[in-house]
Amino acid sequence: MDKKYLNIYNEILNKIENNYFKPNSKLPSENDLMREYNVSRATIRNALNLLEQNGYIQKIKGKGSFVLDIHKFNFPVSGLISFKELSKKIGLNANTILKELSVIKPDSYLMKQLQISGDEHVWKVIRVREIDNKKIILDKDYFNKKFVPLLTKDICEDSIYEYLESKLGLKISFAKKEITVQIATEDDKKYLDLEGYNMVVVVKSYIYLDDASLFQYSESRHRPDKFKFVDFARRNKEVMKG
Amino acid sequence: MDKKYLNIYNEILNKIENNYFKPNSKLPSENDLMREYNVSRATIRNALNLLEQNGYIQKIKGKGSFVLDIHKFNFPVSGLISFKELSKKIGLNANTILKELSVIKPDSYLMKQLQISGDEHVWKVIRVREIDNKKIILDKDYFNKKFVPLLTKDICEDSIYEYLESKLGLKISFAKKEITVQIATEDDKKYLDLEGYNMVVVVKSYIYLDDASLFQYSESRHRPDKFKFVDFARRNKEVMKG
DNA sequence: GAGTGGTCTAGACCACAAG
DNA sequence: TTGTGGTCTAGACCACTCT
Numbered sequence: 001m002d003k004k005y006l007n008i009y010n011e012i013l014n015k016i017e018n019n020y021f022k023p024n025s026k027l028p029s030e031n032d033l034m035r036e037y038n039v040s041r042a043t044i045r046n047a048l049n050l051l052e053q054n055g056y057i058q059k060i061k062g063k064g065s066f067v068l069d070i071h072k073f074n075f076p077v078s079g080l081i082s083f084k085e086l087s088k089k090i091g092l093n094a095n096t097i098l099k100e101l102s103v104i105k106p107d108s109y110l111m112k113q114l115q116i117s118g119d120e121h122v123w124k125v126i127r128v129r130e131i132d133n134k135k136i137i138l139d140k141d142y143f144n145k146k147f148v149p150l151l152t153k154d155i156c157e158d159s160i161y162e163y164l165e166s167k168l169g170l171k172i173s174f175a176k177k178e179i180t181v182q183i184a185t186e187d188d189k190k191y192l193d194l195e196g197y198n199m200v201v202v203v204k205s206y207i208y209l210d211d212a213s214l215f216q217y218s219e220s221r222h223r224p225d226k227f228k229f230v231d232f233a234r235r236n237k238e239v240m241k242g
Numbered sequence: 243m244d245k246k247y248l249n250i251y252n253e254i255l256n257k258i259e260n261n262y263f264k265p266n267s268k269l270p271s272e273n274d275l276m277r278e279y280n281v282s283r284a285t286i287r288n289a290l291n292l293l294e295q296n297g298y299i300q301k302i303k304g305k306g307s308f309v310l311d312i313h314k315f316n317f318p319v320s321g322l323i324s325f326k327e328l329s330k331k332i333g334l335n336a337n338t339i340l341k342e343l344s345v346i347k348p349d350s351y352l353m354k355q356l357q358i359s360g361d362e363h364v365w366k367v368i369r370v371r372e373i374d375n376k377k378i379i380l381d382k383d384y385f386n387k388k389f390v391p392l393l394t395k396d397i398c399e400d401s402i403y404e405y406l407e408s409k410l411g412l413k414i415s416f417a418k419k420e421i422t423v424q425i426a427t428e429d430d431k432k433y434l435d436l437e438g439y440n441m442v443v444v445v446k447s448y449i450y451l452d453d454a455s456l457f458q459y460s461e462s463r464h465r466p467d468k469f470k471f472v473d474f475a476r477r478n479k480e481v482m483k484g
Numbered sequence: 485g486a487g488t489g490g491t492c493t494a495g496a497c498c499a500c501a502a503g
Numbered sequence: 504t505t506g507t508g509g510t511c512t513a514g515a516c517c518a519c520t521c522t
Contacts, residue, residue: 060501
């Protein structure tokens, strides 16, 4: 990767994670960093803005950039991160069981969710996620076959996202997610170890590629006591004008 | 407000919301916008990047900037938005009932949440939110008294945030939120119309000022069938390197 | 080849914070 | 007064898309 600002971003991020830059301490000023990395100020600002957006630092006009202390508590379920990335990050004893893998014609609900016609085909993937030997999450994923020509058992049991990004070269860009709580369905009771709970947390995701085409709809159904969603949000500038 | 890029941001946003720039259509190129507004390209890019961050457009290298079609479905509970701002935005018949307003010494739990010592004082505010005449949300807010010297009944029944931002000049900068589902407590049953549900959705928020000081901790407890959280997330660049 | 957004430079002036 | 980050300019070259 040749991009200077990304290299600088990663270098500073490493120093934060390795406690070289400590929480609540001040980073070198933008002018110092310019000299240290021999780049223009805009490049430094590009790197620092990315750090700020991702919640690692807070910039304060007239004072400097300060390292935030909140990431050590975070399970970043927020943002876009796959189950495999997540389980690796938090080091859980996790396991995936593939229950169904097929190509279907979408019903009217799915046509609406994926914004396609009934003539197109859709991959349907049903997986159960086991954590510490308990069936906690039921994932129902639907992929527009136009973008994903092939899926196999092996891919679904490993990481679909890794396959899509590395092998197919699809670039996942953004997602809309919706979290609600619902009464557990028969499917939920059949596939999950609900241990008496009669509700599930449902995370619906609409996932888009970098050309803004909708290629996946998914429902992730969680046992309520095991569900946790963490979000880092900045107050928007334009909201403050209202 | 003198900032050129914010003016341009708002002008383009208005044109998107008024359907002058239609969903899936292309915005004028950055060069066109430079000429139209008589500013440098960096200023245009500043405005467009803000639109992209907030999910209104998608930029595609070599092609252009395209208007996204997802905002019309959004209840933006995500981000940082107060109950009053929200109810105004979605036009609900909403009402706030103040149950408790007092200054307390924090117990050990609260000391940890607000990262303060037992010598400091904390405002405790308990409010019930009524929507369509049903008690749906129980809000428990705790403010570090160092930053909020005074609260009154009137302020709590109107909008605390408006008071903090407009009158006290506090600048709310970012928040960490955590969503879980819990068994309903006696308080939940006492204050809310739970209609048989025995669980509540709990949103814990840690809210920071622009100097990165933690000034508020709050728990928002929702009847599960009425809860909905919508999130717009972009896949991070540095994650893609991993 | 022409047009697009992505990165980068080398300046400038401003508002804000702190001694 | 000095140093900080925030905004802005006027260029430049690049990688990518489309025709």
